[in-house]
Amino acid sequence: MVNLVRAELRKLLSLPTAWVGLVLGTLVAPVIVLLNAPYTRRAIADGTLTDLSDLGLRDLGIGLIGPMVLGVIVVSSEYTSTARDAPGARQLTATLIAVPHRLRLLGAKTTALVLVVAAQAAVTTAATLALTQLLHGAHAPLPAPARIAAAILYWTLTALLAYAITLITRNGIVPLTLLIINSSVVSVSYLLTKVTDLASYLPDIVGAQMFIRGTDFPVEVPPMTAGLVMTAWIVALLAVGAVLFQRRDA
C-alpha cells in the first residue's frame, strides 16, 4: 500500500495542472487578506465591521479552488485521452494494468489526495491567519485551535467532494465548472437556502459551519454536527463512486 500511495503522490505531483491548483489554492487567500487590508482596517475603524471572530478564516473560502482542482484532476487525468490519434487511449489503462485491484487503487488515490490537500490547507491557513494577526491583530483574536483544525478539515473534505463527483462523472470539466461557479460566482447552494431550509444541509453550506461563526446561515448547525453531515455526504458519494469504479469496464 505504501508503494501505491507513493506512486499516486508522484502521479499527482508530476501533473502541471496539479501545481496550478496547489499554488493558486495556497496563495489566493493570503493575497486577498493583503489586498483587503486597507478596506478591512477602515471598516473596523468606522465600526461597520463588528463581528471580527471570523476574520481570516472567512477569507480562506476563495482558496478552495485549489482543493477543488486537485480533487477533480486526480480522477479526470486518468480519463483524458493520451493521444490525438488514439482517442480511446487513456492513462487509466496504464494505471489499472499496474494496479489491477481497484479498491486498493482508490484507497491509494484517496490517501494521496488527502495528504496533499491537508498539507496545502495547513500552509495556507497558517499564512492567512498569520497575515490577519499581523494586519489586524489588535482587533481580531486568533481563532481557537479546534476552529483552525476544522478549516483544514473543510478543505480536505471539499477536495474529496470534488474527487467523488468526478469518480462518478469520469470527466473533469462538468464538476470543476459547477464547483468553481458555485464557490465563487453564484453560490447555487446558498441561493437554495433562501428557498428551503433543507439546502442548509448541502455539503458546502453545512461544512462551512464547522469553523465559521457568522450569522448569515438560515439554519444554525453546531460545528460537530456540521462536520458529521459533510462527512456523511462525502462517504455516500465516495461509496457510489467506488461501486461504479469497481463495476465499470475501464
Add this chain to the structure above:
Amino acid sequence: MITIDRVNKTRSRTRILSDVTFEARPGRVTGFLGPNGAGKTSTLRILLGLDRPQSGTALICGRPYRELDRPLTTVGALLDGSGAHRARTARAHLRWVAASNGLPDSRADEVLEAVGLTGDARKRAGRFSLGMSRRLGLATALLGDPAVLVLDEPVNGLDPAGIRWIRGFLRDSAEQGRTVLLSSHLMGELAEIADDVVVIHKGRVVTHGGLAEVTGAHRTLEDAFFALTATEAGGPW
C-alpha cells in the same frame, strides 16, 4: 502461460466474443490474428482485467490478472497509445508506474534506453510522435522484466527500424522462455515472427495451432486466413 477459456462478452447487446478459447505457451511467440473489430483488443482487455467477460476465464500463470500481486513483474502489456498522460514527461510516467509495483527509479532509465528513448526522457508524452508513443508504451511493459508479454498491435506506427527491432526483441524474449502474445491485423508481419497462430473472426476463434499447421496447404498465412474466413456470405468484411 496464458489460458483463455470459453470467454464470452456482450457489449450493448452485441455479442463481441463467443467462447474464445486458446493458449499461449512459454518460449513461443503466439500471434493473435484477425481483421479490425474481430475481438482481438476485447480479448486482451479481458485478459488484463480491464473489462469483465459475461462468462469464461482468462488466466495468466493460472491466475486472473486482478489477483496478481505486483503484476508488472509477471506481465508486460502494451495497449493503444502510450498510457502516459500528455502533460507528463516520459521519465515521470515510468517512475510512477515503477513505484506502484515497488520497482526502483533506475528501471525507468534502463527501459528508456532499451527502447531508444533516452534522449527524450524529459519530453512530455503529448509531444511524442506515434512511433515514440509506442516505444514509451513498450518501455512501460518492460519495467518489471516480466515473463509474459501481451502486446496489442505492437508494430502499429513504428518505423521500419522500430519494426525490425521489435521483431528481434520478441524472438529473443521467446527464446529466453518468455510467453509472448501479440495481436495484429498484419498477416505478413505475424508470419515473420509467430510460432503459433490464433485466428479470430467476428468474435470467434476460427483456428489455432502452429504457423505451418494453420497455413496448411495454402501458399501464405494470408491465403489461409482468407480461405478460413471467406466461407461466410459476404466474405471476411
